[in-house]
Amino acid sequence: MSVSEEVENLSRRGFLRIAGIAGTALCLGIYMSADAEPRVLTEDEARLANAGIALAAWIIINTNGKVTLICHRAEMGQGVYHSIAQIIAEELEVDLYGIDIQLTQGDEKKYGSQLTGGSSTIRGSYKNLLKLSATAREVLIMAAAARWKVPNTECYAETGNVIHKPSGKKLHYGELVEDAAKLTAPKDVKLKARSEYKVIGKGNHRRDSPLKTNGEAIFGIDKRIPGLQFATVERNPRLRGKVKSFDATAALKVPGVTRVFKVVMGVWDTDREGVAVVATSTWAAMQGKKALKVEWDDTGFEHLSTPEIYSRQRELLKTSEGLTLTTQGDPTGIIAQAKDKLDVVYETPYQSHSCMEPVNCIAHYQVDKVEIWGPVQAPNWIQDYVSKKLGMARENVIVNMTFLGGGFGRKAMPDYPYEAVMVSKEIGAPVQVVWTREDDATQGPYRPGISYRCEGAVENGGITALKFRMAGQNNDHWRGGDNGKANRSTSEGFLKPYYQSIKNISFSDIPFKTPIPTSFWRSVYASTNGFAYESFLDELAHKASKDPMDLRRQYLKDERSQRLLDKMEEVSGWKSRKKNDGYGVAITECFASTVGHIVKVSKKSTGGIHIDKVWVVVDCGWYVNPDIIKAQVEGSIVMAIGAATIHEITFKDGMVEQRNFYDYKMPRITDIPQMDIHIMENDENAGGMGEPGLPAFAPALTNAIFDLTGKRIRKLPFDITTV
Amino acid sequence: MINLNVNRKSYQLDADPDMPLLWAIRDLIGLTGTKFGCGVAQCGACTVHLNGEAVRSCVTKLSRAAGQNVVTIEGLSADNNHPAQLAWNEENVPQCGYCHSGQIMSAAVLLREKPEPTDQDIDDAMAGNLCRCGTYLRIRKAIHLAAELQKKEGGTT
Numbered sequence: 001m002s003v004s005e006e007v008e009n010l011s012r013r014g015f016l017r018i019a020g021i022a023g024t025a026l027c028l029g030i031y032m033s034a035d036a037e038p039r040v041l042t043e044d045e046a047r048l049a050n051a052g053i054a055l056a057a058w059i060i061i062n063t064n065g066k067v068t069l070i071c072h073r074a075e076m077g078q079g080v081y082h083s084i085a086q087i088i089a090e091e092l093e094v095d096l097y098g099i100d101i102q103l104t105q106g107d108e109k110k111y112g113s114q115l116t117g118g119s120s121t122i123r124g125s126y127k128n129l130l131k132l133s134a135t136a137r138e139v140l141i142m143a144a145a146a147r148w149k150v151p152n153t154e155c156y157a158e159t160g161n162v163i164h165k166p167s168g169k170k171l172h173y174g175e176l177v178e179d180a181a182k183l184t185a186p187k188d189v190k191l192k193a194r195s196e197y198k199v200i201g202k203g204n205h206r207r208d209s210p211l212k213t214n215g216e217a218i219f220g221i222d223k224r225i226p227g228l229q230f231a232t233v234e235r236n237p238r239l240r241g242k243v244k245s246f247d248a249t250a251a252l253k254v255p256g257v258t259r260v261f262k263v264v265m266g267v268w269d270t271d272r273e274g275v276a277v278v279a280t281s282t283w284a285a286m287q288g289k290k291a292l293k294v295e296w297d298d299t300g301f302e303h304l305s306t307p308e309i310y311s312r313q314r315e316l317l318k319t320s321e322g323l324t325l326t327t328q329g330d331p332t333g334i335i336a337q338a339k340d341k342l343d344v345v346y347e348t349p350y351q352s353h354s355c356m357e358p359v360n361c362i363a364h365y366q367v368d369k370v371e372i373w374g375p376v377q378a379p380n381w382i383q384d385y386v387s388k389k390l391g392m393a394r395e396n397v398i399v400n401m402t403f404l405g406g407g408f409g410r411k412a413m414p415d416y417p418y419e420a421v422m423v424s425k426e427i428g429a430p431v432q433v434v435w436t437r438e439d440d441a442t443q444g445p446y447r448p449g450i451s452y453r454c455e456g457a458v459e460n461g462g463i464t465a466l467k468f469r470m471a472g473q474n475n476d477h478w479r480g481g482d483n484g485k486a487n488r489s490t491s492e493g494f495l496k497p498y499y500q501s502i503k504n505i506s507f508s509d510i511p512f513k514t515p516i517p518t519s520f521w522r523s524v525y526a527s528t529n530g531f532a533y534e535s536f537l538d539e540l541a542h543k544a545s546k547d548p549m550d551l552r553r554q555y556l557k558d559e560r561s562q563r564l565l566d567k568m569e570e571v572s573g574w575k576s577r578k579k580n581d582g583y584g585v586a587i588t589e590c591f592a593s594t595v596g597h598i599v600k601v602s603k604k605s606t607g608g609i610h611i612d613k614v615w616v617v618v619d620c621g622w623y624v625n626p627d628i629i630k631a632q633v634e635g636s637i638v639m640a641i642g643a644a645t646i647h648e649i650t651f652k653d654g655m656v657e658q659r660n661f662y663d664y665k666m667p668r669i670t671d672i673p674q675m676d677i678h679i680m681e682n683d684e685n686a687g688g689m690g691e692p693g694l695p696a697f698a699p700a701l702t703n704a705i706f707d708l709t710g711k712r713i714r715k716l717p718f719d720i721t722t723v
Numbered sequence: 724m725i726n727l728n729v730n731r732k733s734y735q736l737d738a739d740p741d742m743p744l745l746w747a748i749r750d751l752i753g754l755t756g757t758k759f760g761c762g763v764a765q766c767g768a769c770t771v772h773l774n775g776e777a778v779r780s781c782v783t784k785l786s787r788a789a790g791q792n793v794v795t796i797e798g799l800s801a802d803n804n805h806p807a808q809l810a811w812n813e814e815n816v817p818q819c820g821y822c823h824s825g826q827i828m829s830a831a832v833l834l835r836e837k838p839e840p841t842d843q844d845i846d847d848a849m850a851g852n853l854c855r856c857g858t859y860l861r862i863r864k865a866i867h868l869a870a871e872l873q874k875k876e877g878g879t880t
Contacts, residue, residue, distance in 0.1 A: 077819030077856045115752070204813060212820025213757015214803040215796035219821060222755035230750065253738055283746035356760055356768060356821040356855045403757070405821025406855050437761040627815055631858070635818055638857025652780045661765035661853065669849045669859040 065174030074116035076407035091133035106379025108398035119688020203627025220375030235274035256284025303654030313451035322510035323486035329504030333466035338457030349648030357405020363420035364430035385414035409520030447521030448473035452532035465504035493526035530695030583702025593687030597700035608721035621684035636693035729796025740786035756789035767852030820857035
């Protein structure tokens with residue numbers, strides 16, 4: 001069902017309601033789908049549909065005219081706290097800076113899915129938000145017109161007031177709320193054209209910024225409730241194992257430590273054991289954890305090391321065709337017959353999310369309910385998971401969302417809230433479980449490390465066939481996914497127009513399992529697929545003696561893609577560059593946005609490669625805030641620099657080898673290239689922006705290095721100081 | 724009892740002198756603007772001022788801070804109006820925002836010591852502060868702007 005159909009399906013009488021909250025208020029309710037594109041429902045959505053969607057108030061105008069917006073999604077830096085308000089302010093005609101924005105609880109009956117992932121918040125809800133706000137504005141105008149006994153058309157709304165144009169009479173929204181709530185909302189409200197926007201399209205000051213410059217913003221780790229105790233957990237370093245025995249003597253001698261006991265953390269369908277240390281302060285709990293002596297039971301699963309993981313993937317890529325996700329034409333046959341062809345393997349590493357705010361959660365277990373406070377991306381998943389594990393009614397698992405100090409997919413997992421619940425259950429009091437940086441680095445989950453076999457054939461300056469095989473862990477398997485089906489994300493990142501113009505293409509997934517917990521990591525599979533597929537296109541361009549941009553132009557025939565390519569060439573001076581000047585290009589699609597990167601590199605006099613500049617052109621369709629989009633791209637580039645050239649998670653004998661930022665190093669202010677970011681102007685459906693800026697950077701960088709040095713990099717990360 | 728002066732207010736703490744200042748500020752005094760990031764002085768999220776100098780509070784023992792003047796992000800200005808805070812807001816620097824208490828505290832010391840910092844000065848002063856959201860370009864821009872604002876105000880903090 002498309003968003004517009006969903007809007008149509010809402011009862012217009014139910015659209016506006018009087019609610020008994022804080023006196024009389026006009027309440028606007030809406031169901032927000034997670035995705036703007038019409039398509040088959042996902043598992044989560046189907047469950048949601050079965051649960052029934054209750055309309056409820058989440059934008060409230062009270063009788064004083066105060067507008068309260070419940071921010072139903074997680075704010076983790078991507079800016080929805082601001083941009084949802086920005087949408088409302090435009091069509092509701094209220095002051096963006098006067099809206100009271102509140103973080104909320106998990107409640108999908110009210111809000112629809114709150115899973116803040118897949119860069120879905122704006123693209124999934126903007127049409128509803130625009131229509132909702134415009135409808136509310138029209139009803140308020142109708143109420144005022146009725147009061148004044150004048151035609152609606154003589155009235156307009158501005159900054160929270162309805163104004164009668166001929167007489168200059170004015171009523172603020174609060175004065176109209178009671179009347180408006182009795183009216184039936186008009187069916188078809190006219191939405192503003194993009195050219196009429198006063199608020200949308202502006203890179204205005206973020207609403208959450210002041211809270212984040214004076215220490216006021218409450219992240220999960222900052223939350224305090226009465227009686228709160230603090231805990232740390234020493235978890236099995238082999239990611240799947242159990243506790244054989246532990247000696248708490250020394251830990252209990254640490255001043256402030258009150259309890260030490262075994263605790264189970266559920267990681268989707270598997271359990272992991274650890275030993276919890278409860279104390280009166282976080283530091284005491286950390287000291288107690290250091291003093292613990294634990295003997296682990298690591299039987300029953302493999303203790304893998306990184307070289308084994310990749311040699312197994314290579315072997316699979318040699319011997320298996322895998323499960324086919326997509327196929328058109330006969331790539332295998334064409335490649336077998338071809339004279340000019342390539343057959344290469346790309347490797348990408350396991351990665352840690354390493355949110356600046358370490359994983360943490362408060363839980364208060366009570367007999368008949370559990371209350372949770374924390375930095376969480378998926379409150380509904382926590383409700384599902386905890387209620388299932390405890391055999392408790394779902395609505396009795398209350399999840400309160402705070403600001404997140406980074407998420408990147410890590411904080412969508414219900415493992416750490418569940419663990420906090422188990423600690424609270426044991427001590428019978430509210431507790432905040434804080435992970436140390438070492439816990440964060442060594443416990444995962446991680447972005448899966450994936451190998452790709454890329455085969456292709458060229459003839460007469462063009463591509464005749466592409467065949468991609470992927471061997472790497474499937475995140476879905478952690479959630480009980482079907483092992484017999486190909487990973488549906490195998491082709492993520494690959495541009496859709498290529499399917500129209502390249503006749504023979506196939507993607508397949510060779511199932512690969514390890515005991516290592518994996519999860520979504522910013523831009524998910526596009527972050528690794530993009531490197532393989534876009535590097536490989538560059539290889540084929542060279543094989544076919546084509547300019548890499550021209551090769552893309554040859555196959556991205558639709559007008560929208562051509563405009564993107566034009567813009568990329570224009571802003572980067574692509575056509576006036578000299579051969580082997582160190583320019584590389586890559587373009588990926590991710591969560592309904594297409595983003596092209598051009599990277600310029602040079603040789604450093606001290607050896608290695610310097611990234612001089614990155615030009616980025618974003619086509620995300622309709623958008624809200626250009627400055628937030630640019631910020632997301634800037635951040636994506638920095639994150640991609642880290643993942644491509646600085647850090648990786650490696651395993652030895654089943655344990656992670658990295659511990660903290662001294663051996664899992666991060667890009668710093670000294671590592672940042674110049675950036676020039678552009679946004680295509682069009683009115684196409686909105687795409688995501690929290691993640692799509694990331695995947696094309698790494699291949700554009702390595703393609704640029706190839707252009708400069710002739711060296712093809714097929715394995716990430718690589719040491720940029722020694723290329 | 725350890726006497727600690729935080730944001731011009733005096734606290735008597737019954738605490739282990741080895742406890743890092745970070746946890747005394749957060750868990751004992753209850754000021755949560757100062758953040759825990761790594762615990763080993765690698766990320767700078769915990770940066771506070773100790774007698775006007777930027778220190779990593781996660782590795783600064785309470786005993787070292789006893790009787791000294793500590794300023795945290797909450798005490799940097801009266802109304803979120805230190806030039807660095809104003810500039811951070813003007814440039815929309817924070818994304819998730821978690822590291823920015825520490826970033827701003829580092830920047831405030833730089834701005835006092837080098838009122839007109841060069842890019843190199845900024846790199847030198849800020850390289851110890853990590854930002855996983857990657858706001859570095861804006862941090863640099865904001866520090867230059869803060870320097871201008873500070874000059875206009877005709878004074879430093």
